[in-house]
Amino acid sequence: MDKACEISWFVERDIDIWLSEELRVNPAFASWFVARSGLPKEMIFPASRTQPSVVDETGETDVEAIFRSPSNATFALLVENKITAGFQRDQLARYIRRGKIGAERGKWNVFAVAVFAPRQYATAGLPESVRTISFEEAAEFLRANDSDLRTLYRADFLERAARARIVALEDYDPFRVEWWTAVDDMVRREFGDFFVINRRDFPKTTYINPKCAGMPYYLRVDLKGYLGHVDLSFKNVALDALASAVADAEGREFKLIENGKSSALRIDGLQPFLVGDGLGIVETRVREAYGAAFKLLGFWKTNRDMFDRVAFEPK
Incomplete structure (x- = not known):
């Protein structure tokens, strides 16, 4: 069959939710994932509780699963x-x-740490006790153990997420991190939750593609800071059709x-x-440029039915 999943843009939170659900409701997958992580298999599957984004005084855990x-x-x-x-x-x-702190406080008896990432992701030099599990391995397991549409969709989802561009460790630049963090803080303060922000990249250029909730596949914002303009682009829409609208x-x-x-x-x-x-x-x-993106997206939202x-009209 054709690909079940057509999603083409991913953020880490998508994987957090995907894994939290699968470990909680899919006993076969949970058993396989636990075995790959190094935990003993003598437990009840699926997980009794899963939770994404667990934060304590030591930092954030993307997914915490309890068995x-x-x-x-x-x-x-x-x-x-x-x-x-x-x-x-x-x-x-x-x-x-x-x-270790969780064990000392009696939250659990035994724990394991795992990294879940695309196969191409660089994981050399990790602590010896940390296991790595790839998106592709998980997708292969799902396909081999079930063929219903839901399972195929979730396997496709992981395979598509695995194609994302990896940020090389040598590209890490503390100033770029500080600069983009300041930009994100400004955007949240000035525009509230209008823009979807989930920063996982710190690019060298100022070609930005801001997104707001509910954006359809035909729409893209091209904020080209280095050129001083912002475009609200309509994919495969002719200029005369947009001008008329x-x-x-x-x-x-x-x-x-x-x-x-x-156009x-x-x-x-x-x-x-x-x-x-x-x-x-x-x-x-930067605030002025985001203000322009806000105006353009606001205009689209107000006139979404027309756009x-x-x-969608036949070409």
Whole structure:
């Protein structure tokens, strides 16, 4: 059959939720995953409890899964999920410390730490006790053990997530991390939860693709900070069709441009910026650019029915 899953954009939270569910409801998968993680198999499957994003004084666990044995012993599996981001300094050492503290406090009797990531992800040099399990291995297990549509979908989901671009550890730059963190903080403060932010990459360029909730596949924002303009691009929509759709728009602040087979609404004349320009521009030039993206996406949201018709009408 054709691919069951057509999702093409992933953040780490997607994997957190995927794994939390599978360990909680799929006994066969939970047993396989536990065996790969190094925990003993003498326990009851699936997990008695799973929870994503568990935070304590030592940091965050992406997925915490609790298992019980027939004798009522408690086992904890602490999983760090990766798609594109590199490891933070001492990140897995903190996982191990978290496991030991949990045992000391009586939360569990035995624990294990695992990394769940694409096969291409660089995991050399991890602590000896930490096991690695790949998305591809998990997908292969699912396909080999069941053929219903739900299982095929979840296998496809992992395989598609595994294709994401990996951030090489040597690309890690503390200043870039600080700069993009400042940008994300500014965006949350100025625009609330309008933009979806889940930072897993710290690029060198200022070509940004901001997203808001509910964006359809035909829409993309191209915020080109280094050029000083922001485009709201409509994939495979001809310029004349887009021009006709927005002809009567009041108070429009954008121009129309053609981009290959697509077209876009553009706000230009913004002050260009680069990461190397420093933190001082975050509250000025970067905020102005995000403000333009906010206006364009707000215009789309207000007129979504009209834009949906334009995007979905037969070409």
